Amino acid sequence: MSSPDLDVVRRYVDGIGRGDLKVILACLHPDFVLNEPATLPYGGDHTGRDGFVGLAYGVAEHYATELLDSSVHDAGEFAVVRMRFRFTSKRTGASMEMPLTELYWFSDGLMIRGDIFYKDTKGVLALLDEQPATAGSTQGSPA
Numbered sequence: 001m002s003s004p005d006l007d008v009v010r011r012y013v014d015g016i017g018r019g020d021l022k023v024i025l026a027c028l029h030p031d032f033v034l035n036e037p038a039t040l041p042y043g044g045d046h047t048g049r050d051g052f053v054g055l056a057y058g059v060a061e062h063y064a065t066e067l068l069d070s071s072v073h074d075a076g077e078f079a080v081v082r083m084r085f086r087f088t089s090k091r092t093g094a095s096m097e098m099p100l101t102e103l104y105w106f107s108d109g110l111m112i113r114g115d116i117f118y119k120d121t122k123g124v125l126a127l128l129d130e131q132p133a134t135a136g137s138t139q140g141s142p143a
Contacts, residue, residue, distance in 0.1 A: 005109070008109065011023060015027070041128075062090060070082065070083045083101075083102065085097065088127070100118050102117070
């Protein structure tokens with residue numbers, strides 16, 4: 001993997017952390033495909049920059065998210081990003097922190113494909129049904 005590819009991923013992650021959609025989209029190849037776990041309300045393949053924008057709105061419809069920390073690693077033909085997010089349900093106010101692992105491939109100096117792996121998709125889904133006072137599986141306080 002080239003150093004410029006890793007720099008693209010770092011800019012992307014920085015954009016995620018700041019909520020800067022313009023920076024994020026500049027890192028994506030026009031044919032970008034991002035796969036989110038199918039069991040989530042916004043799961044499945046999201047194609048192109050418009051697909052990513054749709055995904056961002058889909059996540060924001062259900063959760064407020066906060067990137068707590070991240071690291072980028074060279075894995076040869078792809079990059080591995082380790083992230084820790086706080087998810088807060090907009091419906092219930094329940095929240096939890098969770099690690100995610102993301103894999104990214106490149107073409108023409110841009111991210112062409114990404115696969116997202118949540119540590120606990122069931123936990124993220126449960127936030128939508130829990131009440132803040134009884135959110136037994138959550139960590140932290142409701143936001």
